[in-house]
Amino acid sequence: xxxxxxxxxxxxxxxxxxxxxxxxxxxxxxxxxxxxxxxxxxxxxxxxxxxxxxxxxxxxxxxxxxxxxxxxxxxxxxxxxxxxxxxxxxxxxxxxxxxxxxxxxxxxxxxxxxxxxxxxxxxxxxxxxxxxxxxxxxxxxxxxxxxxxxxxxxxxxxxxxxxxxxxxxxxxxxxxxxxxxxxxxxxxxxxxxxxxxxxxxxxxxxxxxxxxxxxxxxxxxxxxxxxxxxxxxxxxxxxxxxxxxxxx
Numbered sequence: 538x539x540x541x542x543x544x545x546x547x548x549x550x551x552x553x554x555x556x557x558x559x560x561x562x563x564x565x566x567x568x569x570x571x572x573x574x575x576x577x578x579x580x581x582x583x584x585x586x587x588x589x590x591x592x593x594x595x596x597x598x599x600x601x602x603x604x605x606x607x608x609x610x611x612x613x614x615x616x617x618x619x620x621x622x623x624x625x626x627x628x629x630x631x632x633x634x635x636x637x638x639x640x641x642x643x644x645x646x647x648x649x650x651x652x653x654x655x656x657x658x659x660x661x662x663x664x665x666x667x668x669x670x671x672x673x674x675x676x677x678x679x680x681x682x683x684x685x686x687x688x689x690x691x692x693x694x695x696x697x698x699x700x701x702x703x704x705x706x707x708x709x710x711x712x713x714x715x716x717x718x719x720x721x722x723x724x725x726x727x728x729x730x731x732x733x734x735x736x737x738x739x740x741x742x743x744x745x746x747x748x749x750x751x752x753x754x755x756x757x758x759x760x761x762x763x764x765x766x767x768x769x770x771x772x773x774x775x776x777x778x779x780x781x782x783x784x785x
Contacts, residue, residue, distance in 0.1 A: 557754025
């Protein structure tokens with residue numbers, strides 16, 4: 538198993554990409570903490586995953602909750618090797634000036650500030666144990682943005698870039714930092730990305746992807762597994778596009 542004797546925390550893991558990553562990591566031998574804003578959903582996800590997975594309720598945009606969650610994971614597992622910053626939100630596809638200030642603030646808090654808060658909480662532990670692994674879930678939206686999602690695109694551009702900067706700064710601590718840039722996938726956020734979920738909208742999204750399909754949670758989980766495994770021990774600062782050719 539590719540993550541035997543590893544421990545991992547996955548945020549936004551009750552559904553979508555996060556659940557796919559958590560489930561795959563557990564199947565590959567890792568002990569997994571399933572973190573989500575909705576603790577009840579996290580508990581259900583942990584039950585489905587089994588293999589010792591446990592749930593944590595946490596708003597990743599709030600520093601005190603993040604500090605508590607990291608401490609709980611370390612206390613439960615004895616150590617923490619991998620953090621996957623997957624939690625994210627978006628605004629509905631619409632003209633940029635129709636996005637409310639509250640929507641804007643919430644997106645940047647969940648998509649960007651959370652990475653700062655989690656890194657601040659976990660880095661002392663990584664330094665103590667001699668290294669660690671951070672995987673941030675960015676997006677093709679930060680590489681090749683779609684219209685109607687301007688402020689969401691901006692958050693994912695930030696995630697993609699901060700991952701590279703973190704990788705360089707944390708390399709002396711033997712902390713690897715990478716990012717995934719998934720294309721739009723079969724997740725609960727898809728309808729918001731499209732503005733409305735219609736056959737025509739889906740067809741238009743698929744038509745923009747050369748391989749002709751949306752991503753799946755398993756596609757993202759497979760890429761995450763590689764980057765978080767020892768097979769990728771010399772890989773850091775990479776933004777891996779899992780996009781069926783969308784960014785070519």
